[in-house]
Amino acid sequence: MRAHEAGALHGDIGNRGPAWLRTPDDVNALVPQLWPRNVTRGADGALTVAGLGVRDIAAEFGTPVYVLDEDDLRSRCRDFQAAFPDEDIYYAGKAFLCRAVVRMIAEEGMFLDVCSGGELAVALAGGMPPERIGFHGNNKSVAELTRALDVGVGRIIVDSFHEIDRLTALARERGVRPRVLIRVTVGVEAHTHEFIATAHEDQKFGFSLAGGAALSAALRVLDEGVLELRGLHSHIGSQIFDTSGFEVSARRVLALQAQIRDARGVELPELDLGGGFGIAYTSQDDPAAPHDLAKRLRKIVDSECAAERLATPHLSIEPGRAIVGPAVFTLYEVGTVKDVDGIRTYVSVDGGMSDNIRTALYDASYSATLASRGSVAGPMLARVVGKHCESGDIVVKDEFLPADVQPGDLVAVPGTGAYCRSMASNYNHVPRPGVVAVRNGRARLIVRPETEEDLLALDVG
Structure with a gap:
């Protein structure tokens, strides 16, 4: 591993790299952009979130546990609302x-995007008004579409000719x-991992623009007159920092909009540019603030419409x-610490x-x-790993931690609100962790x- 790669992954040291790590204060410091806004270190060096210590959280709820800073989430909803006051903001529930x-985002005035019948069920159970729900998915079943129609989902993003026919019927x-x-x-190659880039031609989502399927789909919906075609949707991928992909996408989608106008005399009233806005997982990541995103996206759309x-x-x-x-x-709680021939130290935690x-x-970095x-020890290069029977069971590939990390210590990994609990599994029959929301010093x-009982409840023998 190159030295600059190790420094790039640290949650505490910023961008200055391992050569800068000379004192215990260096390795104990926090980089604010990586952590919930209400996370600090107390006088004893332990983390607190919204006034509650992590040791108290672990004692009450056990580990591993996902810890949600509720006011942080709400403030991020408000940041997007303030930046996009005239647009519709759909929280992507798959995250x-x-x-x-659901209740939090509904109270903050957000819309909600779901992509399965299960997510729709949670949205409804949480009290989201159906008219503020959008329904995605490349293979919605008859049962899912039926329920969406029966409850009055606000919009359905159609993904195939079969779905158009199914929904029309x-x-x-x-x-x-x-x-x-x-x-x-739209054929845009987003600068992200192959598996989370969703707008290149060779993948399962959507109607191809280059092959003419997107225009054919729009004309079919308009000509049949059963479904109300409100607009076009484009989503180019996830964890994106460069807005140039959105510029190309908007140009191509709006060119299609013009083709539809020219063919049928209809200007569609809506355009959804999707999401995928990146966040900081390490100190090397530099995400744009919502108001900067809004300014850039509006400029792109206004220019292409003109x-x-x-x-x-x-x-939206x-x-x-x-x-x-x-x-x-x-x-997490540390279970073992193992030095491997001076190459690196493996810190094993009770999750993974x-x-x-x-x-x-995704080869993601955390x-x-x-x-x-706190610690007065100097830094050591560590790999935070899980307890599963896989050599690839890595939580954090390379990180500087205090050299005196020991069993029983708590280790926190920031930036795990998206696609961690939602993609969690029971591999090795390990129960999935709970989620704790903290606000005003209370969890x-x-x-x-x-629990193990949950695992056995589905095993009918």
């Missing part, structure tokens, strides 16, 4: 969804006219990771790839810090941890 989070049977958007695959002589459509976006990702950290698959799946106390369980 993390539970009834408590269901709507005709019920005498309803659901609002739909056409998901367009070029195509189109009225500016009503915009779908941030998920950018709202919940930084608002959560995972708290079952509560955070992203490192193994940071970590000693959370239960409450919003998703209880699984």
Whole structure:
């Protein structure tokens, strides 16, 4: 491993690299952009969140546990609302969804995007008004579409000709006219991991723009007249920092909008540019603030609409990771510490790839810090690993931790609000952790941890 790579991954040391790590204060410091806004170190060096110490959280709820700073999440909702006051902001529920989070985002005036019948069920159970729900997915079943129509979901993003036919038949049977958007695959190569780039041509989502399928889909919906075509939708991927991909996407989608106008004399009133806005997982990441994103996206859309002589459509976006990702950290307990021939030190914690698959799946980078106390020891290069029977069970690939880390210490990993609990598994029959929301010095369980009884309840023998 190159030296600058180790420094780039640290959750505490900023961008200055390992050569800067000379004192215990260096390795105990926190980089604010990586942590929920209400996380600090107390006088004893232990982390607190919203006034509550992590040792108290671990004592009451056990570890591993996802810790949500509720006011942080709410403040990020408000930041997007302030930056996009005239647009619709759909929280992308796939990042993390539970009834408590649904209530939080609903109270903050957000819309909600779901992509399965299960997410729709949670959205409804959490009290989200159906008309503020959008329904995504490349293979929605008849049962899922039926429920969406019956409860009055606000919009459905159609993804295939089969879905158009299926939804048209269901709507005709019920005498309803659901609002739909056409998901367009624009051929943009987003600068992100292959598995989370969603707008290049060779993938499962949407209607191809280059091959003409997107135009054909829009014309079919308009000509049949059963579904109400509100607009076009484009989503180019996830964990994106460079807005140039959004510029290319908007240009191509709005060119399609002009083609539809020219073919049928209809200007579609809405445009959804998707989400995928990146967050800081390490000190090397530099995400844009919501108001900067808003300024850039509006400029892109206004420019392209002027070029195509189109009225500016009503915009919507779908941030998920950018709202919940930084608002959560995972708290682990150290079980073993093992030096491997001076190469690196392995710090094993009581979770792993079952509560955070992203490192193994996407080669994602995370940071970590000693959370239960301060330390006067110097830094050591460590790898934070889990307890699963896989050599790839890595939580944090490389991190500087105090050299006196020992069994029983608590380690916290920030930025785990998105795609950690929602992608968690029971690999090795390990129960999934719970989720605790903290506000004003008080913690409450919003998703209880699984037990062995839960695992056995589904095993019918």
